[in-house]
Amino acid sequence: MKIAILGAGALGCAIGSTLTEGGHETWLIDRSPAHVEAMRRDGLQVDDADGSRRVKVRAATRAAEVGAVDLVVVLVKSFHTDSAMRGALDLIGPDTLVLSLQNGLGHEDVLADIVGRERVLAGKTYVGGVLRAPGHIQSGVRGKFTFIGELDGQLTRRARTIADAFNASGLATQVSDNILGTMWDKLLINVATGAVTGITRLTYGQLYEEPALKATALAAVAEAMAVAKANGVKLSMTYAEQAWNLAAEGLAPEFKTSMLQSLEKGSVTEIDFINGAVVRWGERLGVPTPVNSTLVACIKGIERAMTDRQREGATA
16 A cells, blocks of 8 residues: 655654554655655665664655555644644645544544545554654554444445555554544543643553552543543443553553644643643533643643743743
8 A cells, every 4th residue: 555644753754653563555644854854865774673673664754745545544633633744745635545644633524524424444553652763763653453444433435445555564454334422531541641641751661560640640631531431432441450560561661642742842732632622522521520621731831931931042
């Protein structure tokens, strides 16, 4: 298959390099010229459980360099979904499919408005990644599942074809007939660890050594599960500790959540699409979400302080 990874950060590169090594013509598209140039010049350095290696990848900053593809895997930050997809319409041919593997909820509707709902599939991945430097990632693919599915829950041939291609490359993938429930399952994972590590600046290993933080995480997950139940969502988990245990399964202790990585890079986070989504749905359904509301407020405060420092630095 000819595949474009729209948003080749840590996670996009982890998935893209796996698909490249699986024999697919995979393009890593990212807006960072330094990152793309490093990959073009030296290949992508991938550190994982097997050691360290360089993978010869195709990389570009513009979709026009790539042309139409069979599959677009969207992995940009949630708040960039609309602008990124509108700027990448050169990837869309007559039969192109678009698959979101982003964190949070609501991206599929944004993509459907741009490329047509008939092209869009939804998915969630538990693959991990850390961007060490331009052209250099730590990858956590082994033992991490990816789930994809049609928005209407049908088990289609095109979804199975994508899953077969991913599986043959070493990216463990299943087709789901309950992708909404799968998306909420992944949301629970992000709720468990993202905001807490963003606030404390702890790695996975450090986080899991602190009982008080575990209690906070479990309370946030329990709220999210109550919201999902009120919304009629069928979850695979029945108690909050399942999400807590799954969040770090197979990841090295030094791994960092994507939310923490964003803050360390001086970027705003996806909090509005994760814990913030729980709060919004809770308000609509009349389900209290005090822990998630507090976590959102804390991250917003950190973002505000970060933005103020950046402005002061720019005017100094």
